Every structure is written in structure tokens, then in C-alpha cells.
Amino acid sequence: MEKVRVFLKKTWVKWSLVGIAAIILFFIILYACIYFGMFGKLPTHDEIGSLKQAEATQVLDKNEKLIGKYYIYDRQPLEYEDLPKYLIDALVATEDARFYEHDGIDNVSLMRVFFKNILLRDKSAGGGSTITLQLAKNLYGRKNYALFSMLINKFKESIVAQRIEDVYSKQEILTLYFNTVPFPDNTYGIESASQKFFNKTASKLTVAEAATLVGTLKANTYYNPRIFSENSKKRRNVVLNQMVKYEYLDEARSERLKADSLVLKYYSFNHDVGLAPYFRAQVKEQLKDILKDHKKPNGDAYDLYKDGLIVHTTLDATMQSMAEEAMRVHLMKLQAAYEVSHGNNAxxxxxxxxxxxxxxxxxxxxxxxxxxxxxxxxxxxxxxxxxxxxxxxxxxxxxxxxxxxxxxxxxKLLNTGMLSINPKTGAIQTYVGGIDFRYFKYDHVSQSERQVGSTFKPFVYTAAIENGMKPCSYYSIDAVTYTNYKNWTPTNAGQNPNAKTDINYNLEMALSNSVNTIAVKVLNDVGIPNVLKQAQKMGISKKLPAQPSLALGVAEISLKELIGAYASFVNNSYAVKPYMITRVEDRNGKLIVSFEPEVMEKPAYSDYTRQVLMQMMKATVDNGTASRLRSTYNLNNAIAGKTGTTQDNKDGWFVAITPNLVTVTWVGNDNYSIGFKTTALGQGANSALPMFAEFYQRLNKDEKFNDITKSQFESPSADVLSDMDCKLQKEDGFFKKIFTSKKKKKKFKGN
Known part of the structure; x- marks a missing residue:
């Protein structure tokens, strides 16, 4: 005892004890200062108990497949029951082997960190972070302080961690952790990471995939499987070894898993890439307006990027993928031919x-x-x-x-727009707004209005039949000069100047072969006001030019309005308004707002008119300007349609009508001064039609879409068949040939 007293009286011992006491006192004072909020307010037990983390808004297709998100942090929450056991085992074995035994803090490891940081000045001192401590850091982040930054943050996290353990069960802590932990590529939460790297929900991850994602937690960038696959694979194997070490996995299975290659199915939910980016951008714009009129129960506004809304849409992800692939296949070929045709003088x-x-x-x-x-x-x-x-x-x-x-x-780059809808409801099934959203933000479905060319002609013929003109009315293909319209003389594209001009076509032949001269004559006879009125009844709200060139499609109309009007031909004469959102729910699945199809209140025309026009547009596909659908692409489905080409080959169009799907495709240059070099290349049958053909070929190969591809048109009535039972063309009679002038002039009767 005397020796002890003598030892304690030594100067260096006294000072050492004083130093140790000072350090302990420093820790106590610092801890007290942190505890009482001198370094920032700490969350209370109540605040921790009511945690609500920012969640990404999810965009789902019609089959509830995730197709996109809107977020600041890409986070998607899960319940504990959704987490596979081996995923939890991998985390515990790798990050916190004694997770189920401690109260949130591993004191031995934590003291090691403190002394390393203070005595050794090792700023990279790690270890000691339990899952609960990591959760505290994930939830509340860290701040930089002038001195002892690491120490202060660790103390704060230890206090928060103990409070988390007081409030939540171990299962709840694991659930919170997996929903908030950061993964590579700015991804938060296991569900978002699983969807992004393996294109599947977390509940369907394999053991190896779970180990891969858990492995990335050590260093998000260095072990990012997309960028550094070899690093990620090695880290995955470390996780598997840890699972063996703590008896969560047998060694034989671990060795088999380690022998497997690392296979990703990366699917980015970045706003600019991924499936249907133009569609998702348009949905986002609509949501901003929708949410202005709908508030949370407490009166607060919904936050599109943080409140975890669930947006159900009309899009079919599988069909959309087919449409995008069809677009790429066709536009790649067309662009090459386009550049070659222009040559060095482009x-x-x-x-x-x-x-x-x-x-x-x-x-x-x-x-x-x-x-x-x-x-x-x-x-x-x-x-x-x-x-x-x-x-x-x-x-x-x-x-x-x-x-x-x-x-x-x-x-020099051509661009495109492609839209498919259910004609009965207007529900948008596919939506291609351009060739690549990253480089071309302008949306050719919702934003663009281009001259529609001959796709306007069915409106003229609809007005004609609806106003009493008979399908077997005949018109000469001869050009006519309209003297009161600056001697305007419409001609027929590609017509041989030496061809016979004493030929008369009936309306079916005229429309199916897109004869310009006859379209203007029909417009003249039915009257511009009647055509304008008919277009309006079919849902065209755009103010159209009241001039004879209207028959040739000089009007600029959006794809959405055009397709809604065409839908009436297979929707009992009712036009529809294309729509994309069916309902919006909050994060708990509670309905915020829902939407019903918008169908015109009255039919746009009679059943008789509809059936006549359908017969004419079926002839367009079977024998007319769209016949390459049969001859080149071997499509034997029930299809009607109309091609369209504008002046100087600036725009190419094709509208395809099937009983349960209507599709519009457009191709052109964003700079309206640049058109196709030749009509052969730029006509709608060549520039726009093949995109639909490629798309429909893919639909035909998938039995899932038999309700679309195998559907049949209704049979026309006996009256329609009788009224259309006439020769498609006939020549002028002997006396008419004698008394008709070769050069015809006509004063236009329209207004």
C-alpha cells in the first residue's frame, strides 16, 4: 500500500492521472453539450417515432410495372416482410455481427475510434459503426465543426442511435436502414437499388445479388457494379464469406455463388433516359397542374419529389419498348438514306x-x-x-x-413522333416524342404541330358522305385551275404528264390512292364550312385555314388531336381525347384523384358514313398508297389507314387504324426549311409507315397482344356494300371527250 502511495506521489504519475481525468471530463462535458443541443438540436424520441423520409414518386404502367420516378433522392420504401432473409443476413454478417445483442452502440469499437481520432489524429479512423449508428447518420446526416468534427458527430449519432433503439424494434430498425441507406448512382434504399441494378423488386433478389448490393455499402463508387464490376465481384465474395463465417450460409453454396459471374440488368430511372422519357416528362407536367388543385388532409401541398406518390398511367411498358425499338430500327436506316440522297450539296x-x-x-x-x-x-x-x-x-x-x-x-438529323391509343377510351398505349430525349427535349407528340398532308383527306370525304354525297360519285383526275385563288392549280404527286387525263375515279379509288385533284374537287362540292364543321365534330379544336388547300392538309395539327379524330372510325363515330394518367395515390395507396376517358358527347357522323370511310381506308392498305404493309411487311391483320406527305416532302405521315389500336407516326426535320430530297424517300408510305409496320410485326409475335392483332373490323351493312358496289374508275364518254377542254378553269365555290 505504501508503495502505491509513493508511486502516486510521483510527478509524472500525478500529471498522467490529471491528464486522464481531464480527458474523461472533456468527454463528459462534450457529451453533455451535445446532449443538450449546443451543437445542434437532436431529434426527440417523439420525432424519431414519427420519421417520414422523402420518397420518390413512382410512375407505373397500366400493368403496375415501374417505368419511372420523380425524385431528389431516389428512394422507394419497403416493409420488413418484403426483405428476403438472406439480404438481412448479408447485412448483419458484413456490417454488424452483434446487431441483435447490443443496444445500438458497440462501446469497445467506439472507444477505439475516439482514441484513434484524438490521440493518433487518424481522420480515417473507422469501425465501431453499428447498423443503428449508420441509420442515425443516414437519417440526420453529419455536420462539419471546427474542432473534433468526427468525435462530435460520433457522439451525436450514439445519442440518436440509443433513442432509435428505445423507439423501434430490431426489425423496424432493419427496415428503416434498408429504406434509407445510400447505394451507388444516387440511389437510396434497397428497393430502388434492386430495381436499378437488377430490374426486379428486392423481394426477388438472389443471394448473390443481395450480397452484391450489400457489398457496395462500404464504398458506393469503388464497388459500383456498373462501373467497377471486378471490384464489386470481389466485395460480393467478401460478403458471402462473412455469411459463411457467421453461419448464415453453408460453405459449399457460397463457393458455387462465388463462381458465378456478375450479371446486371441495369435500368436507369434518370429523368432523361430509360423507357418512355417523353411520356414521363409529359406526365410530370400534368401532375404539377393536378396537384395544384389537391392538397394533403392537413392542407399542405403535395411535393412531387418527396411525398412518394403513386401515379398509375395508361402506358403499356412492353408495347412502349416495341415502339421505341421499331423507331430506332427504321430511323437509323432512313437517316442514312436521307443523307446519301442529299449528298455533298446538302x-x-x-x-x-x-x-x-x-x-x-x-x-x-x-x-x-x-x-x-x-x-x-x-x-x-x-x-x-x-x-x-x-x-x-x-x-x-x-x-x-x-x-x-x-x-x-x-x-441534318430527322426526328419523329409516334403515338398509339386505345380508340375506345383514348388511353395512350405508346408514346415516342422524339429520337432521344437526352439531346432533343422538344416533344413531337404534345408540343409539335406540323402540316398533316393527305391525312386530312378522310375528314373531307367524311364531310362529303355525311352531307349526302354517294360513295360511287365519280371525279376526273384532271387538274383544275381555281381562278379566284390566284389561279391555284393543285396536281397529283408523281403523275405522268403523258398519262391519260380522261379517267374518273370513284371516292374509294380517289382516297385510297390519295388523289390531290379529286380531294380539292370534293372539298369544293361539299363546301369548306361543312368540312370545317366536320373536323370540329371529330375533336379538331385548332382553327383551320378556310381555303381550298385545306383538302391537301396545309393545316398544322398535333398528333394528339389527329389520333383522337381518327379513333372515331372504330369507336362508333365518337372522337376521343388521348389521356395518360388514370389515378394518383398517396404513399399509402389512398386515392387522391382519378380520371375517366374523355369521349365526345355526340357522334361526329352517322354509322353509314363511318362504315363507308372504313371501307375506303381499308382499300388504302389493301390496294392503295399503304399497300406495302401487305407486300413488303407481310402484315395480314385487319388494318385501315392513310398516308400523308406535305409540300416539298417536309413531313411524312401514316395513320394506322385497327379495331383496338390506332397509331399515328410522323417523320421530318425539326428545321422546316429542310425536307426530303425526293418524294420517293419522303412520302409518308416510305418515311413514316415503316415505323408502324416494324412495331406491328413485333406485336404479332407476342401472344399477349392477340386481342389487338387478331381483332377484326365489323362487317359493313348491306346498304354500304350496295352503295359501294361500282367500278373504281371509268373513262369519259365519247361526247364528253369531244366537248371538254383540255385546260380546265374553275371558279372555286367555297368560302
Whole structure:
């Protein structure tokens, strides 16, 4: 005892004890300061008990398949029952082997971290973080402090962790952890990670896949399986070894799993990529308006990015995938032929005025111009080359390009719009707004209005039949000059100038072969006001030009309005309004708002008129301008339709009508000054029709869509068949040939 007293009286011992006491006192004081909120308020037990983390809004297709999200942090919550046991085992074995034994803090490991941080100044000191401590960090984050930042954060997390353990069971803690822990690629929660990296729900993960994702928690970037697959595989194997070590997995099975390769099915929910990005962008815009009129029960506004809403849509993800693939296959071929046809004198190369005008529209040009920079200096600035990622059909490439080079590259690219709806309801089944949303944000389905060309002709013929014209009315194909419309003389595309001009077509032949001269004559006889009224009854709200060229489709109409009008031909004469959202629910599945199909209140025309027009448009596919659907693409389905091409081959259109699906496709250049070089290439039958054909071929191969592909049109009535029972064409009689002038002039009767 005396020796002990003597030892304690030694100066160095006294100071050592004082030092230890000071350190302990420092810890106590620091802990007390943190506990009482001097370094920021800590969450109370009640606040922890009512945790509500920001959740991504989910966008589901008609079959409730996840097709997209809107989020700040990509997070999707699950219940404990949704977590596979081996996923939980992998986490516990790797991150916190004594998770079920402690109260949230592993004191031995935690003290090691404290002393490493203070005495050894090791800022990378790790270890000691239990699952509950990690959860505390995930939920409340960390702050930077001037001194002892790591120590203060660890103390704060230990206090929060103990409170979490007081409030929640171990199962609830695991559930909270899996719903909040960050995974690679800005992904939060196991469900989002599972969907992103393996395209499946977490409940269906395999043991190896679960081990892969748990392995990424050590270092999100270094073990990201998308970027560093070999690192990820090695880490996966470490997790499997840990599972064996703690007897969650037998060694033989572990060895088999480690021998397997790492196979990802990566599916990004990034707003710009993934399935149906144009559709998802349009849904988001509609949701913003919808949510303005609907509040939470407490009166607060819904947050699209944080409140975990569930948006049910009309889209069919499988059909959408087929439509996008069909678009890529066709546009890749068409773009190549388009560039070859233009050759070295292509407008994006040789037309200096076109290039200059396009350049002046660039934001960068306008910024420099506003700053007072000279034209020469602006030209020099926009000609400086730099590394730039650009879109090509062979894949994205990085090239040394100037702004001017980039402009010319994008000027040559064709773009497209494609829309398919259920004609009975207007429910949108597929939606392709352009060739690539990353580079082309402009949506050709919802935003664009282009001249519709000959796809307007069925409206003219509908008005004619509805106003008493007989299907077997005959019109000469001869050109007529309309003297009171600046001597305008519409002609027929591709008509041989030496061909016989004394031929008369009935209405079926005229429409199925898209004869311009007859379409204008029919418009003349039925009257422009009646055609305008008929188009309006069919859901066309756009103000249309009251002039004879209306018959040839000079009106600019959106794909949505056009397809809604065409739907009436297989919807008992009722036009529809395309829609994409069926209902919106809160995170708990409680209904916020639902939507019903919007169908016109009255039929747009009689059953008789509808059946006549359907016979005419079936003839378009069987024998007319769309016959390559039969001859080239071997589609034997029940299909009616109409092709369309605008002046100077600027736009190519095709509308396909089947009993349970109506599809519109459009192709053209975003710069309206640039058209196709030839009609053979630019006509709707070549530029737009093949996209539908490629799409429908894919539908035919999938029995899931038999209700669409094997459906049949209704049989026309006896009256319709009788009234259409006449020759498709006939020549002028002997006396008419003698007394008819070769050059015809006519004063137009329309208003």
C-alpha cells in the first residue's frame, strides 16, 4: 500500500492521472453539450417515432410495372416482410455481427475510434459503426465543426442511435436502414437499388445479388457494379464469406455463388433516359397542374419529389419498348438514306443562309450579340473546337467540334413522333416524342404541330358522305385551275404528264390512292364550312385555314388531336381525347384523384358514313398508297389507314387504324426549311409507315397482344356494300371527250 502511495506521489504519475481525468471530463462535458443541443438540436424520441423520409414518386404502367420516378433522392420504401432473409443476413454478417445483442452502440469499437481520432489524429479512423449508428447518420446526416468534427458527430449519432433503439424494434430498425441507406448512382434504399441494378423488386433478389448490393455499402463508387464490376465481384465474395463465417450460409453454396459471374440488368430511372422519357416528362407536367388543385388532409401541398406518390398511367411498358425499338430500327436506316440522297450539296452543308439563320437562333450567339461582340468575333468564338459528346445512330460519341460543327450535325438529323391509343377510351398505349430525349427535349407528340398532308383527306370525304354525297360519285383526275385563288392549280404527286387525263375515279379509288385533284374537287362540292364543321365534330379544336388547300392538309395539327379524330372510325363515330394518367395515390395507396376517358358527347357522323370511310381506308392498305404493309411487311391483320406527305416532302405521315389500336407516326426535320430530297424517300408510305409496320410485326409475335392483332373490323351493312358496289374508275364518254377542254378553269365555290 505504501508503495502505491509513493508511486502516486510521483510527478509524472500525478500529471498522467490529471491528464486522464481531464480527458474523461472533456468527454463528459462534450457529451453533455451535445446532449443538450449546443451543437445542434437532436431529434426527440417523439420525432424519431414519427420519421417520414422523402420518397420518390413512382410512375407505373397500366400493368403496375415501374417505368419511372420523380425524385431528389431516389428512394422507394419497403416493409420488413418484403426483405428476403438472406439480404438481412448479408447485412448483419458484413456490417454488424452483434446487431441483435447490443443496444445500438458497440462501446469497445467506439472507444477505439475516439482514441484513434484524438490521440493518433487518424481522420480515417473507422469501425465501431453499428447498423443503428449508420441509420442515425443516414437519417440526420453529419455536420462539419471546427474542432473534433468526427468525435462530435460520433457522439451525436450514439445519442440518436440509443433513442432509435428505445423507439423501434430490431426489425423496424432493419427496415428503416434498408429504406434509407445510400447505394451507388444516387440511389437510396434497397428497393430502388434492386430495381436499378437488377430490374426486379428486392423481394426477388438472389443471394448473390443481395450480397452484391450489400457489398457496395462500404464504398458506393469503388464497388459500383456498373462501373467497377471486378471490384464489386470481389466485395460480393467478401460478403458471402462473412455469411459463411457467421453461419448464415453453408460453405459449399457460397463457393458455387462465388463462381458465378456478375450479371446486371441495369435500368436507369434518370429523368432523361430509360423507357418512355417523353411520356414521363409529359406526365410530370400534368401532375404539377393536378396537384395544384389537391392538397394533403392537413392542407399542405403535395411535393412531387418527396411525398412518394403513386401515379398509375395508361402506358403499356412492353408495347412502349416495341415502339421505341421499331423507331430506332427504321430511323437509323432512313437517316442514312436521307443523307446519301442529299449528298455533298446538302442544305446543312451548302446553304450558308440556312446555317447562319440557325446559328443566330442559338442562345450563345444571342448572348454574345447582346454583349456587343462583333459578328466576326462571334463567328470566331462559335468556330472554336472543343471536346463534345454528340448523338449518332451508331451510338453516342465524343468528338472535337465547334458550336458551328455541332449545329450542322444536328441540322441534318430527322426526328419523329409516334403515338398509339386505345380508340375506345383514348388511353395512350405508346408514346415516342422524339429520337432521344437526352439531346432533343422538344416533344413531337404534345408540343409539335406540323402540316398533316393527305391525312386530312378522310375528314373531307367524311364531310362529303355525311352531307349526302354517294360513295360511287365519280371525279376526273384532271387538274383544275381555281381562278379566284390566284389561279391555284393543285396536281397529283408523281403523275405522268403523258398519262391519260380522261379517267374518273370513284371516292374509294380517289382516297385510297390519295388523289390531290379529286380531294380539292370534293372539298369544293361539299363546301369548306361543312368540312370545317366536320373536323370540329371529330375533336379538331385548332382553327383551320378556310381555303381550298385545306383538302391537301396545309393545316398544322398535333398528333394528339389527329389520333383522337381518327379513333372515331372504330369507336362508333365518337372522337376521343388521348389521356395518360388514370389515378394518383398517396404513399399509402389512398386515392387522391382519378380520371375517366374523355369521349365526345355526340357522334361526329352517322354509322353509314363511318362504315363507308372504313371501307375506303381499308382499300388504302389493301390496294392503295399503304399497300406495302401487305407486300413488303407481310402484315395480314385487319388494318385501315392513310398516308400523308406535305409540300416539298417536309413531313411524312401514316395513320394506322385497327379495331383496338390506332397509331399515328410522323417523320421530318425539326428545321422546316429542310425536307426530303425526293418524294420517293419522303412520302409518308416510305418515311413514316415503316415505323408502324416494324412495331406491328413485333406485336404479332407476342401472344399477349392477340386481342389487338387478331381483332377484326365489323362487317359493313348491306346498304354500304350496295352503295359501294361500282367500278373504281371509268373513262369519259365519247361526247364528253369531244366537248371538254383540255385546260380546265374553275371558279372555286367555297368560302
Amino acid at each position: 442544305p446543312w452543308i451548302a446553304n450558308k443562309n440556312l446555317i447562319k439563320k440557325a446559328m443566330m437562333a442559338l442562345p450563345e450567339y444571342q448572348r454574345l450579340k447582346k454583349a456587343g461582340v462583333s459578328e466576326e468575333a462571334i463567328e470566331d468564338s462559335l468556330s472554336v473546337k472543343r471536346e463534345m459528346e454528340v448523338f449518332t445512330w451508331k451510338g453516342d460519341t465524343t468528338q472535337m467540334l465547334s458550336v458551328k460543327d455541332s449545329l450542322q450535325h444536328y441540322l
